[in-house]
Every structure is written in structure tokens, then in C-alpha cells.
Amino acid sequence: MRSPSQPDLALLAFAREAKNNAYAPYSDFRVGAAVYASGEIFQGVNVENAAYGSSLCAERGALMAAVAAGCTQIDAVAVVGDSESPTVPCGACRQALAEFNPSMRVIIGGRRDEVLVFGLDELLPEAFVRGYLDQDD
Numbered sequence: 001m002r003s004p005s006q007p008d009l010a011l012l013a014f015a016r017e018a019k020n021n022a023y024a025p026y027s028d029f030r031v032g033a034a035v036y037a038s039g040e041i042f043q044g045v046n047v048e049n050a051a052y053g054s055s056l057c058a059e060r061g062a063l064m065a066a067v068a069a070g071c072t073q074i075d076a077v078a079v080v081g082d083s084e085s086p087t088v089p090c091g092a093c094r095q096a097l098a099e100f101n102p103s104m105r106v107i108i109g110g111r112r113d114e115v116l117v118f119g120l121d122e123l124l125p126e127a128f129v130r131g132y133l134d135q136d137d
Ligand code: THU
Pocket: 024, 027, 029, 030, 031, 045, 046, 047, 048, 055, 056, 057, 058, 059, 079, 087, 088, 089, 090, 093
């Protein structure tokens, strides 16, 4: 774990702001995310669905927005959820993020002031990345 830098806290503020737009009528657990990608910031929120499995996490929403804009050099992701302690990204989001940078900074917050900073490689060691697909011959 690392200590938050000023840019980390700035990115976290974008995630916290995004959380206001979370659509979470089923879980009532709101999450906002922000990724810093190719020098730009993209926000995402969790978007739930009456068909529960069609819901999407905030982190993947922000990631998809960055990639759709052509910004794939991702240095950091920030996440703020409704939990008391900082909200960690789920396993599926860790894997989705690792595709673009397995060691990006992950800054997380919750309802209190506590902020934690990890490397994605600490949260998802030995990620399955594209290099494995080249080892099939
Ligand atoms: N959720 C996220 O958006 N990100 C996470 O890292 C954890 C969980 C969402 C999914 C669902 O809409 C709600 O939080 C409760 O699981």
C-alpha cells in the first residue's frame, strides 16, 4: 500500500463527484469511478438493471468511456463507494483494468475520509494478460 499523492486525491474527487449519478435502485450501493487515461479524466458510475446480471460496475463504465475516446494509456483509477471503509474494486473490474496496465495506481475511498492507494498488481497478482495468448504455439 502507498500514501495518496495530490493527483491521487484530485482523481478521487472526480470519482466522488461521479457517485452522485450512480444508478443503483436495487442494491442502494452507489459507486463512482474515475480513470486517468492518456492525460484525460473519464468518470463512470454503477448502472444497475432489473435483469441484475446486466448491471455494470462504475470502474468498468469509466474504463469503457476512456477506451471509446481512444485513451488507452491508463495510469490510475479512483473508486468511491457507499461503504464505510474504502470500496475495493471487484474481481471482474480488476481483470478488465489489468488489460490496459497491470500495475496502474488504484485509489479508493468510502464514506469516511480514509483513502488507500494500491498498485493493481497488489490487488490482482499474476493477472491473465494478452502475453499468455501468444504462448499457444
Ligand atoms: N460495484 C461497483 O460499481 N464497483 C465495485 O467495485 C463494487 C461493486 C457495484 C455493483 C453493484 O451495482 C453495487 O455496487 C453492489 O454490488
